[in-house]
Amino acid sequence: MSEEKPRKSRNPATGITRRTVVKGAGAAGLAASAGPFFFTRPAQAAKTLRILQWSHFIPGYDKWFNTQYVKEWGAKNGTEVIVDNINLGLIPSRAAAEVSAQKGHDLVMFLAPPSVYEDQVVDMKDVYAECEKRYGKPIDLAVKSTYNPKTKKYFAFSDSFVPDPVNYRTDLWGDIGMTPNSWDDVRAGGKKIKDKTGIPIGIGLSAELDTAMAMRALMYSFGASEQDAEGNLAINSKETLEAIKFMKALFQEAETPEVLAWDPSSNNRQMLAGRSSLVLNAISVTRTGENDKLPIHEKIAVSKALQGPVRRIGLEHVMDCYVIWKFSENIDGAKKFLVDYIDNFKQGFMASEFYNFPCFSQTVPDLKQLISKDAKAVPADKYAVLADVLDWATNVGYPGYSNAAIDETFNTWVINTMFAEAATGSETPENALKRAETKMKAIWTKWKERNMI
Amino acid sequence: MEASAAAVECNENLNDMATVEVRSIRKEFAETCAVDGIDLLAKEGEFLVLLGPSGCGKTTLMRMIAGLEQPTAGDIVIGGKVVTHLPPRARNIAMVFQSYALYPHMTVEGNISFPLRAAGMPRDQIERKVAWAAKMFGIERFLNRKPRQLSGGERQRVALARAVVREPVAFLLDEPLSNLDAKLRNSARDELKHLQRELATTMIYVSHDQAEAMGLGDRIAILNQGKLCQVGTPQEIYRNPVDIFTATFIGSPPMNLLEDKDSYTGFRPEDFLPKEIGADGNTVSFPFRVTRVEYLGADRLVYGAIEGRTAATHVISKMPTMLRTEVKAGQLYDFSVRQEDIARFDRSTGARLYGARQ
């Protein structure tokens, strides 16, 4: 899980790391504990590259990345690579602190487009160009998530994204003779299952990531969106209102108030406990079930995004967005690292157990084949449905770009709150929409003033 | 208290000029003047009592002598040397506090040896001295106890032992007996006097209890409102008070005062006796209406008022029980005072006009 990253200080005489010495001495306790007080800076001898990213949901990915991949890369490039893994929820505060300090990591991975930091990061144009030379154009999703058409700047580089399919219980849906293909199916079937078995639908209505994605998927498939393709605020539409009303009905007919309290892990638990008939989530649900040997994972199927009145569309679940701070001490190294990482992306794809999907499709040319035969999944082709994910996955901010206003709206959970207020009946759908619009207007005004959108 | 030969020897050579003197000393606090220009000299080996009601400045004066307060003006001279700006520890004086101020975290032994350790005295000498002081006050048994395990009297002895052990130029004692019960206080007073004789060290003693002051002091300094009223032996103070304050402050019951036109006439209760007792010669007599009689064993206190004056004035007579004269409440008697026992005070300043006894 938390692999010891390579230590920052080396004993110049022997070339072995301090960690090795300590381990050799067999003192895991106090001797080692004094360490952090004395090593605050990387040794000056070699170049260093410091990477900050989340603790990957698939522990195997971190293991591969931290102990194998970056070590090999470091050895090849004469660079000591330090990887710090933190909880995904803590990335924003850490980034804020680094910008405030104007010091920190060379490469920072966000899980959603970090548009607000545009002023602070270097343009990734050349990284994209280099990768494009080797693997063709990046997917539209990546560009929409990391490019600001107003300033013509690539503020981040996206290597991969995580699909956000539907997870549902085959047994329960089979019993009522349905499969969840559209939002209307979910509402009708969800109600039936809940009435029959008491087991609800698990689409969140809380201030967290999964809800944010699910609500946007709902809106977009109803033809609603936060902004238009040009980045103008467009939340106030009858389509949005329709989506809100639909969610209200869905919540009242097929859900329980538990979804109001959720964090990103709650829908996983609900599903794995057998207390849910359907959730919108990455493949983490089934992967956890497989890894923890919970037999229920065999009854969970994965399917593509739901069909709405206007289109079938879903979100990426997570968008890997690497940024390089302007104040980074190793900008060139960081860029080279990204390019090389794309070269080796297939390894990452495998290590993440199909969690990270490539933004440069050609890096994993045999993706379809790979996912159709999984070692752990029951049935083995469970994840094959993800093959055409690009046809139904889009970015936050669709149909426009994921800009600073979209980012702030996302992170302050404006959309989540709007849906929750209406669904619980604490506000009318119209009022909830109006409240959200007020908040978003302020956000749009602010970023327009700064010429960021 | 046993006087060991060693103790006497110890102190023999110590204090060549063990005088303590304050010169026109003043102390002002934020808005008040606690000590207002006092000159006072405690002679070598003298037991000087600072007496006054609470708030008169006596404790402030003592704290200035100790160095715990800085005077606003004036000087303090100890052993002929001006110490005004020296910290307490450089003045070589000892002090016993009203609360005893024993160190609660140290044993009795630790308390007594503390000043010696602070001065960096060698260990074996400390032990000898502590043993000597403990023996002097009979507290050898308690050496390993903590102060909270001791009674009030025992604590007082420890405090004294701590003061004595370093053989200071002078002792300052701040009402050290006030926390003892009445019986213990008497014996302690006795012992203290005895101790002072033995050590022959200058002692300055603060008290608000006149009986204590009279009993202990070689001389008494009366303070009132930051000013020195009078300094003198107990007799001088008692018989020859220089003003109304001293006259009424000293003596129990206090001096009787009769209002005249521009002065007060004062006489002590024990000098105010039935006319027939009063000796021949120069007496002044008063018609005395008795209202109440109190028997105190050795004395009778007769309360009443003098009649025939514009304002009836309440006075008290203190009659030794040996005088068998019958005195009853409600009756009118003739009482008299010898002319020489009468004092007159200026009505506006309170100062004495002329003495009854030259």
Added chain:
Amino acid sequence: MTSEAAALAGKEHSGPGFWSSFADNERWLWPAMLAPAVLYIVLLVGFPFFLSIYYSFTDVTVGGRDLHFVGLQNFNRILESSTFWLALKNTIILTVISQVCILVMASILAQALSVNFRGKWLVRLLILLPWVAPIALGSIGWLWIFDSIYSVINWTGRAIGILGPNDWPIWLGQPNLAMASIIIVQIWRILPLATVIILAGLTSIPQDLHDAAAVDGAGPFRRYFQITAPLIRPITLVAVLFGIIFTFTDLIVVFVLTRGGPYDQTQVLATWAYFTGIQGGDLAGGAAISLFLFPVLVAVAIIFLRFARRTEVL
């Protein structure tokens, strides 16, 4: 003996050197003793604090370092926001209710602990636990207890028949229950401290007073409310003041349990400041929100300190 005394005297009369006059002169000594702490506080509390105040009058965001003065704009924006009033209301409700409960419960528990009984050591240990547990971890423990699926409270309630087969309260999902859950956790973590403080007050009351009151014919309740309670009032004030500070500025419990949800209904000022300033990137807005905490706390603290000083706590 003479030489001893001389040595002693010599040492003592070594004259007022620099150190000596320094160590004795209160005019220099007090400032010197205060200086390190005051310096630290000015540099590491005062300076950042004023920087934050400055931020709140600008348009700074997490993403940029250039900022413009915008006057009271941030404050106006906050005051217009319904979430602010909700957060303020929640902060006050949370603080007041939890403190009242803590006061009552701590008084009872302290009373129960003030007598001797077998196993007291263990009981005290168990009672102290919540206070020493890192609160981030303790809150996660509660998150697990309140879990919408695995809630052990609900399971137990069903097992002993308090909850019917169809009752399954969603502790963190229903606004009132969510608020109640947060209050419960705040009580849980502060109660041990309050109990210990009040217990301290109880043990400091001389037994004489209880005896005297008993002799005077006072029953246990009269004895408590007319003798014990007034005597421990000052120290109780201290306990309550700390409770208020801990609850008022706390971010973690709400952050872990509900993240302000459902739909902002449990948002408190501290979490809202965090979400706005850090998650949302609106540093200036976050600074402005958290500044609201300060005057309220100062007012509360001054009232308490005034009371306390009257009763000689400070």
Added chain:
Amino acid sequence: MTPFSARAGKAAQATGHAAILVFFVTFLAFPFAWMVITTFKTTQDLHNVANNPYLFNDPPTLDHLRTLFADTAFVQWLANTAMVGAAVVIITLALAIPAGYALSRMTGALGQSLGVGIFLTYLVPPTILFIPFARIIAALGLQDSLWSLVLVYPSFTVPFSIWLLMGFFKAIPRDIEDAAMIDGLSRFGAFLRVVMPISLAGILTSIIFTFTLVTQEFVYGVIFITASSNYTVSVGVPTFLVRGDVYFSGSMMGACLIASVPIAIIYNFFVDRFVAGFTGGAVK
């Protein structure tokens, strides 16, 4: 009262007393009992809603603890917490004892308002401070070092301890210091050799408080430290055992237990002294 009714009354009282204690112990300690159960349950058992949550439906497992110790730097985090705690305690005492003493002995309005002023700094919430702090830490080159926490944590422990100790010093009679000065110590010497030893209970109280506040702190720890080997327990556990969508409940509960119970036992030994320390300033 007859002997019988007296005995009955006593029994009723004892029962009531026991009932109160049972209620409170249940409320306060239950989460820990729950942590114990969770720590040793298999994941499958935990996630099966049909199971009685109090029972071990599968045999108890050490897997969660193994994860905690083998896959995370938990021991290191504990040690870090202890080291930071110790360092902060030392700094806090070094700053707060002299300041608290000076404030307790300063006469006049200045001392009083300074005392209140210092206490008010305790009320400045960390949410306000941490962005500016990040800049200070960076300027000093302390990011990712435990020294950053050692530097920053006194910002809340010092004002608090000053306030606590001030009350305590005020309760010490001035006579005792005066006596010490007469007995040959300087003003400062009297403070060092007499006042400090007498105030041990108060100092102990502020040590306990400081240490607890340090172990509880979360926000600064998250922001200033990213290297897993430099985390404190409060930060390391939730950061490493909440991975993406999944909570490692068993390991987390085990970590919480291990981090709390030993401290609670130590405190329990000192709680009487602590109690004395707390009343020092408040009740004479």
